[in-house]
Amino acid sequence: MSKRQLQVGIIQSSMSDSPIDNLDKAIEGINGLAKRGAECIVLPELFLTKYFCQSEDTKFFNLSEEVPGKTTKIFEKIAKDNDISIVLSLFEKVKTGLYFNTVAFISSDGYQGKYRKTHIPDDPNFYEKFYFAPGDLGINCYETKGFNIAPLICWDQWFPEAARIGALKGANILIYPTAIGWHPNEKATHGEKQFLAWQTIQRSHAIANGCYVVVANRVGHENFAGDGIEFWGQSFAVNPYGEIIAKAGPKQDEHLLCEINLDVIEEFRHGWPFFRDRRVDLYSDIAKLHLD
Amino acid sequence: MSKRQLQVGIIQSSMSDSPIDNLDKAIEGINGLAKRGAECIVLPELFLTKYFCQSEDTKFFNLSEEVPGKTTKIFEKIAKDNDISIVLSLFEKVKTGLYFNTVAFISSDGYQGKYRKTHIPDDPNFYEKFYFAPGDLGINCYETKGFNIAPLICWDQWFPEAARIGALKGANILIYPTAIGWHPNEKATHGEKQFLAWQTIQRSHAIANGCYVVVANRVGHENFAGDGIEFWGQSFAVNPYGEIIAKAGPKQDEHLLCEINLDVIEEFRHGWPFFRDRRVDLYSDIAKLHLD
Numbered sequence: 272m273s274k275r276q277l278q279v280g281i282i283q284s285s286m287s288d289s290p291i292d293n294l295d296k297a298i299e300g301i302n303g304l305a306k307r308g309a310e311c312i313v314l315p316e317l318f319l320t321k322y323f324c325q326s327e328d329t330k331f332f333n334l335s336e337e338v339p340g341k342t343t344k345i346f347e348k349i350a351k352d353n354d355i356s357i358v359l360s361l362f363e364k365v366k367t368g369l370y371f372n373t374v375a376f377i378s379s380d381g382y383q384g385k386y387r388k389t390h391i392p393d394d395p396n397f398y399e400k401f402y403f404a405p406g407d408l409g410i411n412c413y414e415t416k417g418f419n420i421a422p423l424i425c426w427d428q429w430f431p432e433a434a435r436i437g438a439l440k441g442a443n444i445l446i447y448p449t450a451i452g453w454h455p456n457e458k459a460t461h462g463e464k465q466f467l468a469w470q471t472i473q474r475s476h477a478i479a480n481g482c483y484v485v486v487a488n489r490v491g492h493e494n495f496a497g498d499g500i501e502f503w504g505q506s507f508a509v510n511p512y513g514e515i516i517a518k519a520g521p522k523q524d525e526h527l528l529c530e531i532n533l534d535v536i537e538e539f540r541h542g543w544p545f546f547r548d549r550r551v552d553l554y555s556d557i558a559k560l561h562l563d
Numbered sequence: 564m565s566k567r568q569l570q571v572g573i574i575q576s577s578m579s580d581s582p583i584d585n586l587d588k589a590i591e592g593i594n595g596l597a598k599r600g601a602e603c604i605v606l607p608e609l610f611l612t613k614y615f616c617q618s619e620d621t622k623f624f625n626l627s628e629e630v631p632g633k634t635t636k637i638f639e640k641i642a643k644d645n646d647i648s649i650v651l652s653l654f655e656k657v658k659t660g661l662y663f664n665t666v667a668f669i670s671s672d673g674y675q676g677k678y679r680k681t682h683i684p685d686d687p688n689f690y691e692k693f694y695f696a697p698g699d700l701g702i703n704c705y706e707t708k709g710f711n712i713a714p715l716i717c718w719d720q721w722f723p724e725a726a727r728i729g730a731l732k733g734a735n736i737l738i739y740p741t742a743i744g745w746h747p748n749e750k751a752t753h754g755e756k757q758f759l760a761w762q763t764i765q766r767s768h769a770i771a772n773g774c775y776v777v778v779a780n781r782v783g784h785e786n787f788a789g790d791g792i793e794f795w796g797q798s799f800a801v802n803p804y805g806e807i808i809a810k811a812g813p814k815q816d817e818h819l820l821c822e823i824n825l826d827v828i829e830e831f832r833h834g835w836p837f838f839r840d841r842r843v844d845l846y847s848d849i850a851k852l853h854l855d
Contacts, residue, residue: 390840409845412855419855429837431723431771436848441855461834464804468770471805475767478760479723512756513763542753545721546852548682553701554850556728558843563704563711563733 275534277418279444279483280309281527282318283506283519285491290319290334294342298349304526305353311415313358315489315506316425316448317372320362322502325495327401335364338373339382347381354379356415358422358487360448362402363387372403374422374448376413383413388424389433396454396500399426410436418443418531425449428473428486432557438480444531445476449488452502466503474513481511481540483531490522511539567826569710571736571775572601573819574610575798575811577783582611582626586634590641596818597645603707605650607781607798608717608740609664612654614794617787619693627656630665631674639673646671648707650714650779652740654694655679664695666714666740668705675705680716681725688746688792691718702728710735710823717741720765720778724849730772736823737768741780744794758795766805773803773832775823782814803831 282300286293297319301312317323319342323331336342338361350357356378363373363385372388387406391399410433412419421437421444428447437445451469453462477484490504507518508529519525540546556562574592578585589611593604609615611634615623628634630653642649648670655665655677664680679698683691702725704711713729713736720739729737743761745754769776782796799810800821811817832838848854 389842389845392840394834394836405842409848426840429771429835430841431727431767432841432846432849435723436845436854439848439851439854441853464806467806468804471763472767472770475723475764475771478764479721479767512760514756514759542686543721544686548684548718549722549724549852550681550697551850551852553681553728554724555847556701556731557724557849558846559731560838560841560843561733562728562731 274417275532277416277531278308278310279485279508279529279531280304280312281485281487281506281508281517281519281529282312282314283488283490283504283527284315284318284524286318286321286489288321293319300526301349301357302353304528305355307528309355309528311356311358311420313446313448313485313487314360315487316360316450317362318360318489321493321495322450322489322500323495324399324402325396325493325500327398331402332370335362335370338363338375338385343375343377343382346377350377351379351381358420358446358448360424370403371406372399372424374424376420376422378415384411386411386422386424388427390426390430392426396496410440412437412440412442420444420446423447425451428469431476431479434476434480438482442482443533443536444483444485447473447486449486450502451488452500455498455501458501466505470507474509477509477511478513479545481536481543481545483511484509485529490524510535566709567824569708569823570600570602571777571800571821571823572596572604573777573779573798573800573809573811573821574604574606575780575782575796575819576607576610576816578610578613578781580613585611592818593641593649594645596820597647599820601647601820603648603650603712605738605740605777605779606652607779608652608742609654610652610781613785613787614742614781614792615787616691616694617688617785617792619690623694624662627654627662630655630667630677635667635669635674638669642669643671643673650712650738650740652716662695663698664691664716666716668712668714670707676703678703678714678716680719682718682722684718688788702732704729704732704734712736712738715739717743720761723768723771726768726772730774734774735825735828736775736777739765739776739778741778742794743780744792747790747793750793758797762799766801769801769803770805771837773828773835773837775803776801777821782816802827
C-alpha cells in the first residue's frame with residue numbers, strides 16, 4: 272500500500288544581516304527537523320537576507336542569484352543526505368533588470384523546478400513591485416514521496432484563485448514561504464485583526480480545496496526604513512477542515528512538525544464534494560479585473 | 564453626502580409544516596426588524612416550507628411557484644410599507660419539469676430581479692439535484708439605498724468563485740439565505756469542525772473581497788427521512804476583516820441587526836489592495852474542472 276502520511280517541517284526564523292549566517296541557520300534547522308522525522312521542509316520567504324523590500328534601493332539587486340544556481344546546489348546535497356525535499360525561497364536573477372521572487376523545489380533527487388511569485392505586493396515597507404516581476408510560470412505542483420505540493424509565496428495567500436489552481440493541478444498541500452508583519456504604528460489598532468484575517472483566509476483555502484495548507488513566516492523586528500516591520504511569526508499548518516494542527520508563537524525562532532494525512536483529505540472530499548459541483552461554465556468572469 | 568451605513572436584518576427561524584404559518588412568521592419578523600431600523604432583511608433559504616429536499620418525492624414539486632408571482636407580490640407590499648428591501652428565497656417553477664432554487668430581490672420600488680442558485684448540492688438528506696436545475700442567470704448585484712448586494716444561496720458558500728464574481732460586479736454585501744445543519748449521527752464527531760469550516764470559509768469571502776458577508780440560516784430539527792437534519796442556526800454577519808459583527812445561537816429563532824459601513828470597506832481595500840494585484844492573465848485555469 273502506498274504511503275498515506277507525510278511529515279512536514281516548518282522553519283520559522285529571524286534573519287541577521289549576514290547571508291552566510293542565515294544560510295548556516297537554515298541548514299542547521301533543516302538537519303534538526305530531518306532528524307525529528309520531517310520529510311519535506313519549508314523555509315520562510317527570502318530567508319538568506321533581511322527583508323530588503325522595506326526600501327527601494329538598487330544595491331539590493333546584488334543579493335539576487337540564478338535559480339538553479341549556487342544556493343540550490345548546497346540544498347540539493349542536504350536534501351539528498353537527509354532523503355527529504357525542501358521548499359527554498361530565493362531572490363532570482365534572470366538577467367540584469369529582470370528578477371523574480373522565486374521558490375525552488377528540491378527533492379532527494381535534486382532540483383525539480385521553480386515557482387515564481389504570482390501576486391506581487393506594493394505597500395508601505397513592502398515595495399516588492401520595485402524588485403520583482405510578476406511570476407510568469409503559472410502555478411504548479413511538485414511530487415515528493417507520492418504527495419503533490421504546490422508552492423506559493425506570501426501575498427499569493429490573499430488570492431483564492433492561486434490556491435484553487437494549485438488544487439486543480441492536484442495539490443495535497445499548499446505551502447507558503449512568507450514574510451508578513453505589522454507596521455508598528457498600526458499594531459495596537461489593527462494588529463490582531465490583520466493577523467486573524469491572514470490566518471482565516473489561509474484556513475479557507477484548505478476548506479475550499481480539501482487540502483492541507485502550510486505557512487512558514489519570518490519573525491523579529493527589522494528596520495530598514497521608518498519604524499520597520501515587526502514580522503509576526505505564528506507560522507502554522509491546517510488540515511482540510513481548516514483546523515490548526517501546528518502553530519508557532521509570535522516572537523521566537525521555532526521549528527514545527529506536522530502530519531499530512533491523505534485519509535483526512537479523502538474523508539473531507541467525500542463528505543463535501545465541492546470539486547464535483549463547480550460551475551466552470553460560469554467562471555470566465557473570474558478572469559476580469561472588474562465587472563461593474 | 565451619500566449614505567455610508569446600512570442596517571441589515573437577519574431572520575433565523577425554524578419552519579412548521581404550514582406554509583401559511585411560515586409566511587406569517589416571516590412577515591412578523593420583517594415588520595419587527597424594520598421597526599428596529601433594518602433597511603434590508605434576509606430570510607432563510609426556502610423559508611415557506613420545511614426543508615423537503617431531505618427526500619426525493621415528486622409531490623414536493625407542488626410547493627413551487629412562479630417568481631415573480633404570488634409570494635413576491637405579498638412582500639412587495641411589505642417592502643414598500645416599511646421602505647426596506649427583502650432577500651426572499653423561493654422554490655421557483657419555470658414550467659413542469661424545470662425548477663430553480665431562487666432568490667427574489669425586492670426593494671421598496673418592488674420586485675427588482677432574481678438569482679438562481681448556482682451550485683447545487685447532493686448529499687445524503689440534501690438531495691437538491693433532484694429538485695433544482697443549476698442556476699442559469701449568473702451572479703448579479705442589486706442596489707438598495709446606494710449599497711450593492713449580491714444574493715447567493717447556501718451551497719454557493721463553499722465556492723470562492725461565486726463570492727469573487729459578486730464582488731467583481733460591485734457587491735458591498737454578499738447575502739446567503741441558508742439551510743445547513745448536522746446529520747445527527749455525525750454531530751458528536753464532526754459537528755464542531757463542520758460548523759467552523761462553514762463559518763471560516765464565509766469569513767474568508769469577506770477578507771478576499773473586502774466586503775461584508777451576511778448569512779441567514781434556519782434552525783431546528785426536521786425529520787423527513789432517517790434521523791433528519793438538525794439545522795445549526797448560528798446565522799452571522801462579518802465585516803471585511805472577517806470579524807463577526809452579529810451572531811445568533813444554535814437553537815432558537817433570532818432576529819439580528821448589523822451595520823454595513825462603506826468606510827470600513829474603504830479602509831480595508833485601501834490597506835490591502837487585492838483587486839489591484841489579481842493576475843487575470845493566469846486565471847483561465849479556474850474555468851476547468853481539473854488540471855491534473
